[in-house]
Every structure is written in C-alpha cells, then in structure tokens.
Amino acid sequence: MNDDDRTASLITPAVLARMKTQTTASPAVWLDHLAADAGQLPVMRLAELRRALTAQAELRDAGALAEQAGALDTALQQMDFGLLQARGWWARATGRGRDAGAEFTRQFEHAGQAAMRLEAQMAALQKNHQSRAAAMERGLVEMELEGRSLAQTVEQGGKWLQDMRAQLQRGADAATDAAARQQVQEDTARCDILVARLTALRGVGEAADLARRQAQDAWARRVALLPALPALTKALAHWRDQLAGLSAADGAGAALERPLKAHRQLGDQVRQLADQCTPLLAQNAALAGSLQALGLQLQAAGQE
Structure with missing residues (x-):
C-alpha cells in the first residue's frame, strides 16, 4: 500500500491530481470539490494534533524539575562542613562542638x-x-504527513485556478x-x-x-534529560549514605574526605541537570508560541 492510499486525508490530493481539467470545467465545480473535500480532512486532523x-507543551514537570534542582543546589551550597571541625578543650567546655553538630544536622536535613x-x-x-512517548512520536509523524x-x-x-483563469479569459x-x-x-468571483x-x-x-x-526540538531536549536521572538518583543515595550520622566528633580531615567528595559530586550533577532544563524550558516557550500561531491559522481556515 502506498502513502497515497493510507489515510483519507492523503487520498484527496492524489485523487485531485488525477482529475483531468475538462473544457467545460468551471470555478463552481472546483469550489464544490474544495468545500466538500479538498484540504478539509488534513486541516481537521492538524487541529486535533495541535491540541x-x-x-x-503545557506540562509543568520540566519547570518543576528545574526549580527543585535549583533549590537543592542552594541547600547543598549552604551546608557548612566547617561546623564539624569545632574541636579542642574549649569546644568541649563551652558545648560549641555539640551545637555545631546540631546545626550541621539541621542543614543536612534541610538539604535532604x-x-x-x-x-x-x-x-x-x-x-x-513513558505514558506519552508513543503518542508523541506518532503524532509528530502524522503532523508531517x-x-x-x-x-x-x-x-x-493552484494549478486548477490557473487553468480556470485561462478559461475565464477565453x-x-x-x-x-x-x-x-x-x-x-x-x-471570477468564485x-x-x-x-x-x-x-x-x-x-x-x-x-x-x-x-x-x-515540537521535535522540545521532545529531543526532553529525551536528552532522561539518561541523567538514574545517575542522579544513585548520587543522591550515595550522598545520604556518606553524610548520615556525621557529627562534630567526625571533624578530622580524613573522616570528612569521602563525605565532602560525595557532596561536591552531587552538587555538580544537580547543576548539570538544572543547566539542561534551561534550553528545554526555552524551547517549550517557543513551541507554545508556534502552537498559538497555528491556532490562528486554523481559525482562518474554519477550524479551532
């Protein structure tokens, strides 16, 4: 089965292309075909695909993801590992080490x-x-067809009109x-x-x-986000394992080396995710604008 026979909307141009302009043809005949069929089915389907x-485009998950990534990045940067280094007899005598450990725990819980x-x-x-991928990819193919x-x-x-104008001149x-x-x-008015x-x-x-x-560009940017998510989930779990239970008593440099490394690596990955979200959000905004413009054109064609 060839492409011209797959859908009703694709049949129309092929059928019209095979129609022979007769010497008795008039604009009224073409107008009848146009009103009944030509262009109508593709326009109707494009209106559905636009919706x-x-x-x-109106999904807010990417924006929320960027917002939460930014919030976590801020919380991570506000964590003060120097609080775990309050040591010595003065810290023990004044309770400063205990207070510093409690403050670090609060910061860790906030970041958590x-x-x-x-x-x-x-x-x-x-x-x-997962729920939209198949429909989205199929819709983009349909939109192109x-x-x-x-x-x-x-x-x-246009070819019909050219022939008709020549007939009208004669x-x-x-x-x-x-x-x-x-x-x-x-x-001529027709x-x-x-x-x-x-x-x-x-x-x-x-x-x-x-x-x-x-839409293709926005979808591609959205898909590009996905590989980073499992790695970030793993980094979050590792960060929790490394920092859980830290206190002022663990403030020696060697004890903090691995937690600090996990903390910095997590911060890098969170910022990378936020950076990836920025062009996606910009592309979604561009898509929303082009869909609005398409809606206006569909209105002019009698749809929407």
Whole structure:
C-alpha cells in the first residue's frame, strides 16, 4: 500500500491530481470539490494534533524539575562542613562542638528534604515520558504527513485556478451578450474565493510545519534529560549514605574526605541537570508560541 492510499486525508490530493481539467470545467465545480473535500480532512486532523501538542507543551514537570534542582543546589551550597571541625578543650567546655553538630544536622536535613522533592519531580517526568512517548512520536509523524497532504492540495488547487483563469479569459473574449458576461463575472468571483481558501490552507501548512519542528526540538531536549536521572538518583543515595550520622566528633580531615567528595559530586550533577532544563524550558516557550500561531491559522481556515 502506498502513502497515497493510507489515510483519507492523503487520498484527496492524489485523487485531485488525477482529475483531468475538462473544457467545460468551471470555478463552481472546483469550489464544490474544495468545500466538500479538498484540504478539509488534513486541516481537521492538524487541529486535533495541535491540541495534543498544546497539552504536551503545557506540562509543568520540566519547570518543576528545574526549580527543585535549583533549590537543592542552594541547600547543598549552604551546608557548612566547617561546623564539624569545632574541636579542642574549649569546644568541649563551652558545648560549641555539640551545637555545631546540631546545626550541621539541621542543614543536612534541610538539604535532604530538597533532595526528596527533586526525586519526586524526576519520577514525575519519567512517568509522563513513558505514558506519552508513543503518542508523541506518532503524532509528530502524522503532523508531517498531514502537512504534506495539505501542501499537495494547495499545489493542485493552484494549478486548477490557473487553468480556470485561462478559461475565464477565453470566455470573456468570446462573451457577446450580457448573460455570458455575467457568468464570467460570477466565475471570477468564485476564483477569488478559492484564492482566499488556498491562501488560508497555505498558512495552516506553514504554521503546522514550524510547530512540528519546534515540537521535535522540545521532545529531543526532553529525551536528552532522561539518561541523567538514574545517575542522579544513585548520587543522591550515595550522598545520604556518606553524610548520615556525621557529627562534630567526625571533624578530622580524613573522616570528612569521602563525605565532602560525595557532596561536591552531587552538587555538580544537580547543576548539570538544572543547566539542561534551561534550553528545554526555552524551547517549550517557543513551541507554545508556534502552537498559538497555528491556532490562528486554523481559525482562518474554519477550524479551532
């Protein structure tokens, strides 16, 4: 089965391409075909696909992920390992070491809460991806096919109009009475209607192509986030293991070496995740703008 026969929307341009312009053809005949079929099915399907892409663009999980990554990064930077180095007889006599250890524990717990919120957002993003991946990828393919179908319809419609205008010119030259001239004027007005319709269809096709490319870029950036999430989950668990139970009594340099290393590595990974979110959020904003523009074009074509 070839591409022209797969969907009703793809049949239309192929059928129209095979139709022969007869010497008796008039703009009214083409207008009937246009109103009943040409371009309508692709436009309707593009409107449905736009709604699906809009729902995808309006997901807030990437923004929430960036927000929680930033919050954890701030909490990690605020943790003061110097509090664990309050040692000596003065610290023991004044209780400073005990107070410093309690303050470090508070900071660790605060960062731990931020880490749990980040983990929840990572899980939400992964869940959304799993539930939407197949539909999203299929929708992007459909959008490209419907765009091609619409472009074929516009191209064929332009050829019809060119033939019709040539016929109208011959008819105008041959018109010898008022009735014939009136018919030429009416058919010319019909051609003008078709020009407006094909212009609207062309606008839909161009806007749909831009929205599709923006959606592909946004989806690719979203997919690029996924490999970092399991590694970050592992780093969070390692960080908890290394820092849990630290106190002022552990303030010697050797005792802090491994916890500090885990702490710094986690901070690096969290910042990398936040950096990856930034272009995704920008791309989502661009996608939202292109989808809005597509909506306006669909309205002009009688949809949405």
